[in-house]
Amino acid sequence: MTATRQPTDDSARYDIPAHASADDPRVLLEEQIGVYEPVPPFPPRTEREAEFYTVGDGEMLINIGPHHPSTHGVMRIVMKIDGEKVVDLDPVLGYLHRGVEKICENADFHQTITHLDPLEYVSSLFCEWPAVMAYEKLLDVEVPRRAEYIRVLSGELNRISSHALAIGFHALDLGGLTPILYSFIERDEIVEMLAALTGQRMLFNYFRIGGVNGDLNHEFMSRLGDWMSRATTEINANLGLLNENEIFVRRNRGLGTIDTETALRMCWTGPNLRATGLPFDLRRAHPYSVYPELDFDIPTRAEGDSLARYLLRVDEIKQSLRIIDQCLQQMPDGPVMAKLPRLLRPRPGRAWAGIEGPRGEYGVYAVSDGTDQPFRFRIHDPSFLHLQSFNLLIPGNLMADWMAVNASLDPIMGGVDK
Amino acid sequence: MDRRLKRRLESRFADRLAGPIRQRHDETELRIGPGDVPDVMRALHDEPELRFEILADLAGVDTGHAMQVVYHLWAPTTPDWLRVIADGLSRDDPRVPSITFLWKGAEWLEREAYDMFGIIFEGNRDLRRIFMPPDYTSFPLRKDFFLPDDAARSPGAGVRQMERTHVPRDAPATGHIRRTPAG
Numbered sequence: 121m122t123a124t125r126q127p128t129d130d131s132a133r134y135d136i137p138a139h140a141s142a143d144d145p146r147v148l149l150e151e152q153i154g155v156y157e158p159v160p161p162f163p164p165r166t167e168r169e170a171e172f173y174t175v176g177d178g179e180m181l182i183n184i185g186p187h188h189p190s191t192h193g194v195m196r197i198v199m200k201i202d203g204e205k206v207v208d209l210d211p212v213l214g215y216l217h218r219g220v221e222k223i224c225e226n227a228d229f230h231q232t233i234t235h236l237d238p239l240e241y242v243s244s245l246f247c248e249w250p251a252v253m254a255y256e257k258l259l260d261v262e263v264p265r266r267a268e269y270i271r272v273l274s275g276e277l278n279r280i281s282s283h284a285l286a287i288g289f290h291a292l293d294l295g296g297l298t299p300i301l302y303s304f305i306e307r308d309e310i311v312e313m314l315a316a317l318t319g320q321r322m323l324f325n326y327f328r329i330g331g332v333n334g335d336l337n338h339e340f341m342s343r344l345g346d347w348m349s350r351a352t353t354e355i356n357a358n359l360g361l362l363n364e365n366e367i368f369v370r371r372n373r374g375l376g377t378i379d380t381e382t383a384l385r386m387c388w389t390g391p392n393l394r395a396t397g398l399p400f401d402l403r404r405a406h407p408y409s410v411y412p413e414l415d416f417d418i419p420t421r422a423e424g425d426s427l428a429r430y431l432l433r434v435d436e437i438k439q440s441l442r443i444i445d446q447c448l449q450q451m452p453d454g455p456v457m458a459k460l461p462r463l464l465r466p467r468p469g470r471a472w473a474g475i476e477g478p479r480g481e482y483g484v485y486a487v488s489d490g491t492d493q494p495f496r497f498r499i500h501d502p503s504f505l506h507l508q509s510f511n512l513l514i515p516g517n518l519m520a521d522w523m524a525v526n527a528s529l530d531p532i533m534g535g536v537d538k
Numbered sequence: 539m540d541r542r543l544k545r546r547l548e549s550r551f552a553d554r555l556a557g558p559i560r561q562r563h564d565e566t567e568l569r570i571g572p573g574d575v576p577d578v579m580r581a582l583h584d585e586p587e588l589r590f591e592i593l594a595d596l597a598g599v600d601t602g603h604a605m606q607v608v609y610h611l612w613a614p615t616t617p618d619w620l621r622v623i624a625d626g627l628s629r630d631d632p633r634v635p636s637i638t639f640l641w642k643g644a645e646w647l648e649r650e651a652y653d654m655f656g657i658i659f660e661g662n663r664d665l666r667r668i669f670m671p672p673d674y675t676s677f678p679l680r681k682d683f684f685l686p687d688d689a690a691r692s693p694g695a696g697v698r699q700m701e702r703t704h705v706p707r708d709a710p711a712t713g714h715i716r717r718t719p720a721g
Contacts, residue, residue, distance in 0.1 A: 168664035214669040257563045387593050387643030472610050483595050498597040508646045
């Protein structure tokens with residue numbers, strides 16, 4: 121294609137004689153490296169692929185990733201650029217595909233939960249949650265209220281840590297190194313207290329079908345109380361780094377704008393959808409667990425740009441702190457697990473459960489055929505659908521703005537690639 | 539369970555139903571033939587008394603006899619999830635019309651279902667593999683695609699591979715070991 125190597129004047133710099141023959145090892149090396157062409161070595165399979173890989177005058181294709189740190193995982197983006205401006209792009213997924221759905225269909229109901237944690241590894245509890253909810257529907261199990269409260273409590277903590285990380289990485293991708301360090305301080309506090317509760321720092325494996333793995337313990341409660349007493353102050357202080365940072369604000373304002381109508385057509389959910397002005401939050405739109413008993417607001421922003429998505433996450437952290445406060449006050453006594461046999465064989469049937477995670481709607485569609493393994497296990501991940509909108513958000517902007525948009529959407533490739 | 543939704547759907551789609559409308563917990567299930575997908579989805583999306591504006595999920599399912607495409611929808615008009623099952627796609631040549639004309643975002647979901655099950659979504663402009671490499675030839679979530687350690691699959695036996703009976707070292711190599719559990 122047009123990405124051909126320009127003749128360079130390197131012969132002088134590298135002390136290669138201008139008339140070196142092909143036998144010269146240095147010359148051979150030069151020849152062999154060549155330019156990597158992102159064009160696939162097969163004819164285009166679809167209309168869209170043909171359109172994308174037809175390069176016009178002055179345009180060229182480049183690869184970003186798969187190991188680029190701004191991809192938040194392992195993703196390759198083939199970008200068609202005209203100078204510094206992005207014309208079109210084609211995300212290439214699958215570098216982290218592990219076939220979790222297939223593995224879960226070959227594991228029994230308890231085992232599947234373990235495989236779900238590494239999906240969105242910064243919000244593991246939200247990956248387990250819809251699965252246990254779907255199984256509880258299949259089994260007609262009533263979850264003890266204390267277990268539900270513990271789920272909400274730990275889930276909201278997880279949400280805060282996930283948002284803190286998203287905000288920090290948003291700044292990092294724009295070149296600000298400091299905010300991520302403060303984000304990690306907050307996140308580390310939460311991760312340590314969840315480790316005290318669940319026994320694991322990241323892949324908690326805490327929710328069980330019919331409840332949670334263990335009751336609240338002293339270390340968790342003392343860490344939580346300690347942190348809650350200063351969380352609001354600290355988070356506000358940290359956000360001052362970004363909210364008043366002119367570079368951050370001006371680079372994000374008006375970037376990657378999307379309206380509600382388009383966002384719905386692109387199947388967006390979660391904070392990214394709420395940043396367009398629609399207060400759609402499954403905790404209210406389709407109440408589950410004990411959220412109907414808790415008092416919190418659904419923050420929205422009207423602008424629908426990168427800055428709005430960032431600010432919305434900030435607002436959500438504050439609401440999560442409110443929820444945690446109420447959970448601690450209203451926490452009932454009682455068991456944390458329903459009484460269930462070790463070997464589960466739900467009657468044949470189908471169940472869908474969707475929850476509001478830190479990135480949007482996480483869902484699981486589980487089909488039982490009467491055995492101890494799910495017959496079909498479908499995982500729905502919100503980041504997958506947010507990534508898809510790159511083609512709407514990025515073309516027309518500069519290449520470097522891709523990172524700002526990507527970070528504001530906050531995709532986690534572990535969940536996207538399943 | 540939203541009984542009103544059930545009655546509404548029964549009267550609206552009486553001639554399209556491929557099975558009874560089932561309700562359980564907070565889910566309502568509508569079963570239609572693959573050819574009816576565009577009309578039914580458009581009605582569900584557009585009509586003011588239905589207004590299913592959010593496509594929560596699109597999943598392929600291989601029942602072993604036929605393929606299904608399962609859509610989950612959310613609407614402000616009902617407290618239920620709506621599950622629409624496009625049932626009875628042939629396993630040899632599963633085809634169903636695309637719904638990208640309603641939800642552009644279904645494009646990748648359909649690509650995923652194509653990648654995993656080989657279901658052809660007619661009208662999707664970008665139907666190519668998404669997770670598996672482009673030169674891959676099989677469809678991994680089909681029921682006739684076995685994992686290398688799929689000897690572990692013993693329906694109903696409840697015994698996992700690692701807990702299985704000890705296989706003597708001099709046992710003949712069968713490749714696909716299937717043994718009944720001890721006892």
